[in-house]
């Protein structure tokens with residue numbers, strides 16, 4: 001079905017070069033703190049560095065919201081909802097590999113498909129309680145997350161109640177109601193649904209999942225953690241910046257140095273990407 005749509009879009013899209021403009025769309029990552037009273041989670045619209053006294057000294061690293069990340073429970077086991085096309089899952093895994101190469105160690109373990117999709121959850125934080133770290137497509141985005149239609153995706157995570165510097169659960173929810181996720185170099189927008197490069201978006205959301213926060217363009221314009229992402233046909237941001245690599249290593253260190261060599265390339269090479 002998806003393939004057929006893509007072919008139709010290709011035929012119809014040959015004259016639609018004007019759609020080769022990038023949207024500039026924000027991510028909607030949020031952190032999550034367990035209430036000690038067992039009430040519904042407290043939303044924090046910005047990274048919760050300093051959320052607890054124990055987290056203050058190391059939690060203030062620039063660009064890092066979780067000083068310890070998942071170090072206590074690596075690799076992060078994750079699932080993908082079964083409505084995600086296998087080729088899109090591959091793009092997600094490629095993004096995971098990029099982060100792994102940056103630190104020279106495995107960070108993720110893919111456990112396969114998950115029957116539930118985003119629409120099966122009634123509110124934004126509900127998937128944190130389902131016992132798995134999932135990547136969910138949301139075809140009823142606004143209804144189930146309460147987030148604006150324009151938000152591309154959101155990563156939610158939960159810090160350890162005993163150590164606020166470490167992450168114990170996380171999920172990524174993708175707005176598949178209003179966007180198409182795939183390879184933006186080969187696939188096309190369809191009507192009002194704009195194509196978003198899955199590998200580029202996943203790099204950003206996985207950055208949050210691993211413990212990183214937004215980095216402003218003025219600070220590092222090559223960072224995949226810039227708060228907004230260019231979307232649309234031909235728009236990609238698939239390479240970590242030097243700053244991204246430094247920040248992720250500040251959390252996870254370096255495993256096997258021979259694995260990281262391939263990433264020791266200059267940021268200048270990134271200028272070919274469609275990034276301001």
Ligand SMILES: [Zn+2]
Nearest residue numbers: 027028029227
């Ligand atoms: Zn973000």
